[in-house]
Amino acid sequence: MNAHALKIFVIGAGGQLSTALEERAEQHGTTVALLGYPELDLSASPELVETQIFKAVSAFGAQILVNAAAYTAVDKAEDEPELAQAINGVAPGIIAQVAARLSIPCIHVSTDYVFDGTAEGYRKEDDPTSPLGVYGQTKLSGEMAVAAATTDHAILRTAWVYAPFGANFVKTMLRLASEGRTELGVVADQYGCPTSVLDIADAIFKVASNLNAKPDDATLRGIFHLVGAGEANWAEFARAIFAGATLRGAPSAAVKDLTSAEYPTKAKRPFNSRLDTSKIKHIHNVTMPDWKLSLDIVLDRLIGSKKSAS
Ligand SMILES: NC(=O)C1=CN([C@@H]2O[C@H](COP(=O)(O)OP(=O)(O)OC[C@H]3O[C@@H](n4cnc5c(N)ncnc54)[C@H](OP(=O)(O)O)[C@@H]3O)[C@@H](O)[C@H]2O)C=CC1
Numbered sequence: 001m002n003a004h005a006l007k008i009f010v011i012g013a014g015g016q017l018s019t020a021l022e023e024r025a026e027q028h029g030t031t032v033a034l035l036g037y038p039e040l041d042l043s044a045s046p047e048l049v050e051t052q053i054f055k056a057v058s059a060f061g062a063q064i065l066v067n068a069a070a071y072t073a074v075d076k077a078e079d080e081p082e083l084a085q086a087i088n089g090v091a092p093g094i095i096a097q098v099a100a101r102l103s104i105p106c107i108h109v110s111t112d113y114v115f116d117g118t119a120e121g122y123r124k125e126d127d128p129t130s131p132l133g134v135y136g137q138t139k140l141s142g143e144m145a146v147a148a149a150t151t152d153h154a155i156l157r158t159a160w161v162y163a164p165f166g167a168n169f170v171k172t173m174l175r176l177a178s179e180g181r182t183e184l185g186v187v188a189d190q191y192g193c194p195t196s197v198l199d200i201a202d203a204i205f206k207v208a209s210n211l212n213a214k215p216d217d218a219t220l221r222g223i224f225h226l227v228g229a230g231e232a233n234w235a236e237f238a239r240a241i242f243a244g245a246t247l248r249g250a251p252s253a254a255v256k257d258l259t260s261a262e263y264p265t266k267a268k269r270p271f272n273s274r275l276d277t278s279k280i281k282h283i284h285n286v287t288m289p290d291w292k293l294s295l296d297i298v299l300d301r302l303i304g305s306k307k308s309a310s
């Protein structure tokens with residue numbers, strides 16, 4: 001182990017992002033420690049949550065604190081607003097307070113669902129927020145709690161996250177096809193930027209290193225949009241997944257375009273979730289790959305490499 005390795009403490013374990021951070025720590029020359037459920041329950045009393053996190057983070061001697069935990073069940077959140085608010089709205093403020101007490105930067109992760117998706121084009125960091133549902137509302141209050149607790153923060157808004165592990169849209173599509181579904185209806189009127197969690201993790205290591213190197217540089221702090229390059233609607237994303245599955249000899253399904261009205265869900269989703277990433281590129285020198293290239297990497301891990309045509 002590198003004695004000079006940056007020490008990063010991650011809240012959350014077993015989720016898409018926490019798993020990716022753990023997996024990629026070494027190749028970034030960092031040492032990562034994680035604390036997640038069930039050892040830590042972010043919906044427990046704020047006093048208990050703060051005590052547990054403070055103890056673990058200070059014992060590790062962390063130089064950066066990353067919150068990778070969240071309540072991410074968008075529809076279920078409509079029925080459990082208090083639980084979602086405790087985890088997404090309140091806990092991030094406690095985590096950021098611990099970072100402030102220890103004088104270390106806090107990196108927090110948020111979502112495109114803080115926007116209502118009614119504006120055209122790509123959203124910038126200071127565009128007005130207006131979440132449509134409980135998940136987005138609670139994530140927005142988490143952003144505000146972090147900002148209120150410490151100026152030494154980076155809030156990274158990402159979207160449409162997929163990974164070779166955990167629960168995500170790519171794995172859901174592949175599973176439905178492998179269960180024998182030959183046609184799937186998928187919404188084609190919600191647009192956004194699919195993002196590989198492997199790219200998010202790489203960006204977080206870069207941002208962590210920048211924050212650590214320049215503790216007094218305010219321009220490195222604040223809100224940043226961090227999504228895969230390019231754009232898609234969910235039906236296009238599904239078609240790309242199945243095209244990749246076919247090339248790898250795995251089961252695929254035909255995709256039928258649906259409107260959101262034809263695919264009713266408990267929570268409303270934004271129609272336009274496209275995020276502009278020029279700020280993080282300019283300030284942190286983070287360039288996100290095209291989502292189609294990153295999808296290939298994730299599909300290689302999930303179902304193997306492409307079969308050669310000859
Ligand atoms: N997934 C997506 O499409 C998107 C995610 N984001 C944001 O990215 C971040 C990472 O999300 P991602 O990794 O994809 O999410 P996952 O759902 O894969 O992981 C969430 C993690 O939070 C943990 N968690 C949930 N409840 C608690 C609790 N009460 N106490 C402690 N830990 C808890 C989960 O643990 P357990 O599994 O044990 O419940 C899990 O490890 C989150 O901030 C999310 O809001 C933003 C945009 C899109």
Ligand SMILES: Cc1cn([C@H]2C[C@H](O)[C@@H](COP(=O)(O)OP(=O)(O)O[C@H]3O[C@@H](C)C(=O)[C@@H](O)[C@H]3O)O2)c(=O)[nH]c1=O
Nearest residue numbers: 072074111112113159160161169185186187234263269
């Ligand atoms: C499974 C399925 C989903 N859909 C639709 C529902 C939804 O509009 C879209 C994607 O489905 P999901 O369940 O992955 O959507 P959802 O859980 O809303 O995904 C969101 O998760 C949270 C955590 C975020 O922060 C967002 O960025 C976004 O990634 O596709 C279909 O149209 N057909 C299907 O067969």
Ligand SMILES: [Mg+2]
Nearest residue numbers: 072073074168
């Ligand atoms: Mg979901």
